[in-house]
Amino acid sequence: MRLLLMSxxxxxxxxxxxxxxxxxQLPHADVVFHAGDWxxxxxxxxxEAGSTRLFGVYxxxxxxxxxxxxPEVARVELDGLRFGVVHETGAAQGRERRCAERFPDVDVLVFGHSHIPWDSTTDDGRLRLLNPGSPTDRRTQPYCTFMTAEIEAGRLTAVELHKLPPRR
Known part of the structure; x- marks a missing residue:
């Protein structure tokens, strides 16, 4: 199952x-996540028209x-993996701990707000946090970005950050 993540x-x-x-990437994605600030x-x-399944939040x-x-928060289970989607998770410091406490029933949390790509896992390995950055507004980042990933046999694999060329 191929995933497309943006925010x-x-x-x-x-x-x-x-x-x-x-x-x-849209026609190749089985599931699209958008973590808010549309x-x-x-x-x-x-x-909605171009994707098989869309999970987004405001x-x-x-x-x-x-x-x-x-919704403010979305949840979905895909091939045994439990996903959560939310826009804001607060400051980078302590993010993994806060998100693990707030989302104890989630395996992968997709979030946005900062425009800063993020891929981390809690110390216990239970929760993976993914922020795809922004495909249109790089702010302080060197590139605009989005992510793709795959689910294979109930595991998240092939997580890739795509760096977009500068707009003309």
Whole structure:
């Protein structure tokens, strides 16, 4: 099962459209995760129409229309792996401990907000935290980013951070 992970698209504030490199991944993804800060409903409509299964949440920049259509936290089980999706997890320091306490029933937590890619595991190895960064707004990062991953035999594999070329 192939996964596509994104967050903080901020359309059309930060870019006019999702990057072509990300859109090319959409037909190959069995599941798409979006960890909030969509800003526009058109992006939600596009991903709903173009993906088999979409799991998204609203972020702090999302208005009433998006909040009416999306939860603050989403959970789904895929091939025995329990996923959670949330926009904000707080400061980097202590993140693994806080998230393990807040999401004891989750194996993989997809989050956003910082625009900083993140891939870590709690000390006990129980919870993996993934932030795909932003495909449209790199802020202090050298690249705009998104992630892909696979689920094979109930395990998360092939987690890859995709660095996008600078926009012209």
């Amino acid at each position: 903080d698209t901020h359309l059309p504030r930060r870019a006019k459209a999702l990057p072509q490199e990300l859109l090319e 800003v526009d409903t058109a992006t939600l409509d596009l991903l 972020g702090n920049n999302d208005g009433p229309e998006l909040r009416a259509r999306l």
